[in-house]
Ligand code: TEU
């Protein structure tokens with residue numbers, strides 16, 4: 001078995017503080033609101049809380065634009081509130097991972113205010129400044145939030161780079177002083193006792209210093225900056241330096257948000273030798289799963305197909321094995337709600353499909369992440385118009401594609417935003433059926449999903465068959481059974497367009513998992529009532545060996561089964577323990 005680490009056996013819960021719990025009635029979530037709900041998180045059984053940024057910020061991108069890395073955002077509270085949250089979390093056995101956003105700062109950060117003031121500023125090279133080219137932007141790179149990635153600055157007659165909003169100027173990682181400032185700040189937080197970092201757009205830090213134009217489709221104004229930014233020339237050098245200077249000195253969990261990462265690069269970012277980070281998030285199943293249904297840019301209003309998702313996730317399971325550690329997620333603050341995107345949020349199917357998705361993901365190999373509200377089966381929100389939206393990405397995209405370029409209608413863009421806009425994940429956590437779902441006694445900064453009267457934590461805690469208790473059981477199983485964290489992954493039924501099945505193998509055990517992703521019954525020979533009849537080649541040889549104990553159903557979203565059938569959205573996980581090392585297991589050696 002590979003080296004055991006606490007972060008390989010942990011389940012991580014992501015909190016978007018602005019939308020989690022408001023303790024002072026200003027309509028904005030805050031740190032004391034999180035502290036007040038630690039018992040709920042402890043009950044769920046998670047090990048680590050990843051907080052989206054809580055540092056001082058003008059909130060152009062809801063905290064991903066930082067103006068002071070060593071101060072708490074005033075809307076979220078004070079440093080004393082943070083210290084209390086950290087102490088209370090630790091007292092309850094919960095670790096706290098911070099969101100490290102150092103690809104860029106806010107344009108209101110003192111470094112940038114200095115840098116933009118003069119070409120001779122001592123801080124000039126903290127950022128990326130370029131002369132105009134033919135009186136225009138230095139190259140054809142787009143911002144991820146629409147428009148050009150360059151903003152002209154009158155004071156000095158130059159452009160600065162911002163791969164996100166113009167209020168998020170990119171830091172110049174080529175500058176050793178910038179890296180020194182970052183490492184000092186990270187050390188300051190580690191000395192406070194935090195337990196790790198999630199690293200924002202870690203794959204963008206190193207840019208090709210020629211800043212060449214990206215390939216542009218005919219007639220397109222902007223080109224693709226990917227080849228010159230993503231997994232850039234010095235990124236692994238920088239991260240190995242960060243590891244030496246900071247990470248290696250503390251017992252941390254680190255996860256890199258690596259937009260555009262591929263398997264080969266992931267093996268470097270998350271190398272088993274611990275030289276860089278512990279793991280990365282890839283985006284192949286979130287960005288690419290409905291790639292054939294794109295309307296414009298990242299936007300679609302379609303439905304990802306399971307065989308595409310399975311092919312992606314299985315590839316990552318098989319190719320990281322023994323080389324690097326992986327992360328498992330359906331949802332985060334940038335994604336639509338999992339049960340709406342990947343499952344079926346119709347009232348008849350929502351609970352079943354949420355539990356099926358949870359089973360399918362949480363019994364794979366890697367560290368699983370639960371996004372706030374996912375454990376309740378929270379759904380996408382019926383945003384009526386752009387006025388209901390708050391996310392700069394959606395607002396800018398609407399202006400670019402509908403108002404300026406007129407390439408789609410406002411209603412089609414709203415369909416896309418309702419399908420995959422980031423605000424879907426950012427509506428208030430639904431605590432109970434009281435006004436504003438118990439999130440605030442004030443006016444919430446963003447609308448509450450109207451279905452909070454049915455979907456909320458209070459109702460879930462009162463219902464033993466809720467999605468909450470299903471997640472609680474999956475988390476407990478991961479803590480109890482090493483095969484879930486460390487067993488080798490093997491795909492099954494790879495040609496099924498309805499069932500996602502796999503098995504995990506470790507020592508004398510096989511864990512068999514099968515999930516029906518459809519609303520119809522599907523034949524499935526993997527599970528017959530008498531495993532000895534199991535006709536799949538996965539168990540036939542093994543079942544001739546003697547069992548050390550009867551096959552044990554670990555978890556299912558149905559209490560009664562049909563032999564050889566998976567019912568709509570049925571998920572089943574059965575553990576087989578063998579007395580002798582079965583031929584199947586021996587062959588694997
Ligand atoms: O997201 C990085 C990123 O790649 C996003 O552009 C993401 O792919 C997109 O939003 C999907 O629709 C990180 C943070 O997670 C995001 O919240 C920030 O807006 C962004 O960086 C800039 O800090």
Ligand code: CA
Pocket residue numbers: 021022023024025026027028029030075
């Ligand atoms: Ca508040």
